[in-house]
Amino acid sequence: MNLESPQAVAAALRSVDYLPDDRISQVVFLANRLDKPILVEGPAGVGKTELAKALSRVTGKDLIRLQCYEGLDEAKALYEWNYKKQLLRIQADVDHDWEEIEQDIFSEDFLLTRPLLEAIRSENPVVLLIDEVDRVEVETEALLLEILSDFQVSIPELGTMEARTQPMVVLTSNNTRELSEALKRRCLFLHIDYPDAQREQEILAARVPGLSEHLAAQVARVARSIRSLDLKKAPSVSETIDWARTLLALSIDDVDEDILGDTLHVLLKYQTDIEKAAKELTSSPQA
Ligand SMILES: Nc1ncnc2c1ncn2[C@@H]1O[C@H](COP(=O)(O)OP(=O)(O)O)[C@@H](O)[C@H]1O
Ligand SMILES: [Mg+2]
Numbered sequence: 001m002n003l004e005s006p007q008a009v010a011a012a013l014r015s016v017d018y019l020p021d022d023r024i025s026q027v028v029f030l031a032n033r034l035d036k037p038i039l040v041e042g043p044a045g046v047g048k049t050e051l052a053k054a055l056s057r058v059t060g061k062d063l064i065r066l067q068c069y070e071g072l073d074e075a076k077a078l079y080e081w082n083y084k085k086q087l088l089r090i091q092a093d094v095d096h097d098w099e100e101i102e103q104d105i106f107s108e109d110f111l112l113t114r115p116l117l118e119a120i121r122s123e124n125p126v127v128l129l130i131d132e133v134d135r136v137e138v139e140t141e142a143l144l145l146e147i148l149s150d151f152q153v154s155i156p157e158l159g160t161m162e163a164r165t166q167p168m169v170v171l172t173s174n175n176t177r178e179l180s181e182a183l184k185r186r187c188l189f190l191h192i193d194y195p196d197a198q199r200e201q202e203i204l205a206a207r208v209p210g211l212s213e214h215l216a217a218q219v220a221r222v223a224r225s226i227r228s229l230d231l232k233k234a235p236s237v238s239e240t241i242d243w244a245r246t247l248l249a250l251s252i253d254d255v256d257e258d259i260l261g262d263t264l265h266v267l268l269k270y271q272t273d274i275e276k277a278a279k280e281l282t283s284s285p286q287a
Contacts, residue, residue: 001058003032017206018047018054019199027190028055037148037169039133039187044174045236046192047203052129052170061168062122065129066115068136077143078153079117082110106157116147120163128167133183134176141180144171148186195237197224203237208244218255219244226267226277235267243267257282 001015002008009032010025020028028051031038040048056063066077074080086105093101104110113121119128130144146152151163171187173179195203200220204211211219223240235243243266252259261282268274 001060003029003058005029012058013054016054016057018050019195019202019206020051021195021199024051024190024192027188031188032168034188035166037171037187038190039171039173039179039184040190040192041173041175042192043194043234043236045238046194047237048172048192049129049131051192052127052131052172055168055170056127059127059168061124062126063129064115064119064122064126064167065131068130068132068134070135070137072136072140074143076114077116077140078114079155080112080114081106081157082112086110108158111155111158116144117153117161119167119169120147120151120153120165121161122165122167125165126167128169130169130171132174133171134173134179138177138180141183145182145186148183194224194227194234197221200224200237200240204241204244207241208248210248211244212253215247215253215255216244219247222255222260222281223267225281229273229277229280231268231273231276232270233268233273239267 001012003012006022006025006029009029010020010022013020013025013028027038030036038051040051042048052065053063055061066072089105089110090101111117115128116130119126133141133144146154148169151166153161155161171183194200197217197220200223201213201216204216204219205213208216219240223235223243227234243263246263246266247255247259250259250263261278264274264277268277
């Protein structure tokens with residue numbers, strides 16, 4: 001698909017039901033043009049992971065995902081040796097020709113490739129999603145740098161494995177800690193915030209089949225006003241989608257205060273937030 005202008009990118013993303021704002025389309029266009037990774041940052045549930053999935057659908061490239069977590073190491077991110085296979089190979093060798101064995105068991109055949117290595121060794125270019133990179137320790141970030149800048153992996157026993165193809169890389173961060181300067185420098189930065197009411201309404205229309213335009217507009221408006229309250233956890237786009245589905249399931253065509261009060265727990269996940277929102281949004285003065 002054509003990604004030759006920000007407008008073309010926007011149209012392509014829309015065609016796979018991802019509703020971008022102008023900034024998202026612009027950064028994707030530039031990342032594609034400049035062959036740079038995108039670092040997407042923003043609150044939970046605003047479409048960061050979904051952007052990578054949408055890019056995979058748009059380009060027809062496979063998505064390879066590295067889900068980050070505390071304690072993620074090289075063996076899970078890059079590669080590890082297949083010890084079991086190595087052991088079998090050693091046991092099967094009756095002459096114990098160690099030199100030959102060693103050459104053999106440290107060859108590519110005995111390597112288990114993990115997402116990062118898999119992404120650069122793939123015959124066809126892929127979309128590489130490095131999800132929630134802020135969850136790994138800052139030292140582990142260093143693992144990513146060689147991949148992101150040189151598109152290669154150094155393996156002591158084997159040498160440098162270079163990229164067969166260059167992946168389109170998307171990193172996401174929920175901003176639980178600062179990322180290293182070195183990592184940021186290699187990426188184009190994209191902040192995604194909660195959508196405005198218009199875009200959220202469009203997202204709802206794309207993601208919740210059967211939702212009336214009227215209800216979609218109401219849901220988007222209410223979500224917006226709830227987000228303006230001082231809450232522990234504002235409702236994300238995923239939660240407004242859930243809420244819209246809830247209203248549909250309950251055959252509700254119009255949201256009034258009672259219905260809002262009754263279904264707030266779908267939008268908000270802290271009792272204190274639910275109470276606060278109920279108080280602020282449903283206590284209209286009695287006539
Ligand atoms: N711009 C968007 N267009 C279409 N759907 C979106 C958009 N943003 C968010 N969504 C919806 O919200 C859900 C949560 O988004 P996700 O990418 O998982 O959030 P996060 O930012 O936490 O990675 C997605 O599954 C998708 O249904
Ligand atoms: Mg995510």
